[in-house]
Amino acid sequence: MEVEQTALPGIGLRHDFTTRKGQRVGVVSHRTGQRVLVIYDKDDPDRACQTVKLNDEEADALAELLGAPRIVQRLNQLHQEVEGLVSVQLPIPPGSPYEGRPMGDARVRTRTSASIVAVVRGGQVFASPGPDFSFRAGDVVVVVGSEDSTAGVADILVEG
DSSP, X not given: OOOEEEEETTTEEEEEEEOTTSOEEEEEEXXXXXXXXXXXXXXXXXXXXXXXXXXXXXXXXXXXXXXXXXXXXHHHHHHHHSTTOXXXXXXXXXXOTTTTSBGGGGOHHHHHSOEEXXXXXXXXXXXXXXXXXXXXXXXXXXXXXXXXXXXHHHXXXXXX
16 A cells, blocks of 8 residues: 655645545644544545544554554464564563663664564554663563564563
8 A cells, every 4th residue: 555645844744545445544743743634535635525633642542443453463464474483472570671761772673683563551552663662661562583582582671
C-alpha cells in the first residue's frame, strides 16, 4: 500500500492512502501534537467530507486498536515463514540497569542481533520504538530473533 506524505507548512504533516475500494483516508499530524483523521469525498479526493479531531489518548487508543493485532499477525506470519525465528515478551523488572534509560543505551541489536519490535506499557503498544524510547519498570519488551539472541536480550535487560 502506498502512503503519501505531504508537508503542510506551518501546520505539520499529512499522510494519505487509498483503500482497495477507492476511499481516500488521511491523518493530519499538527506540530502541536493534535491529530485529525480525514475521510475524503469519493467523487472529489481533494475535499474532506468528514474529519475527526483526536486528542493524545484517543489517537493512542486508535493506534493500539489498529496496530497491536497487526503486529501480532505479522509476527505469526514470520514464524511460519522463517524457521528458527522466535518472538518473546520480556519484562523490564524493577531495578533493571535500563530502567529509566533510553533503549539505545542497551545496544540490543548490536550485542545480540535480535530486534526490539514493540514495547507494551500499561496496555498501550509502542511499535518500533526508537533508540530514545526510555524503558520503565513493568514495560514488556517484544523481541524477535533466534532463541539464543532473544535469551541474550533477556540477560541484558536484567543484568546489563
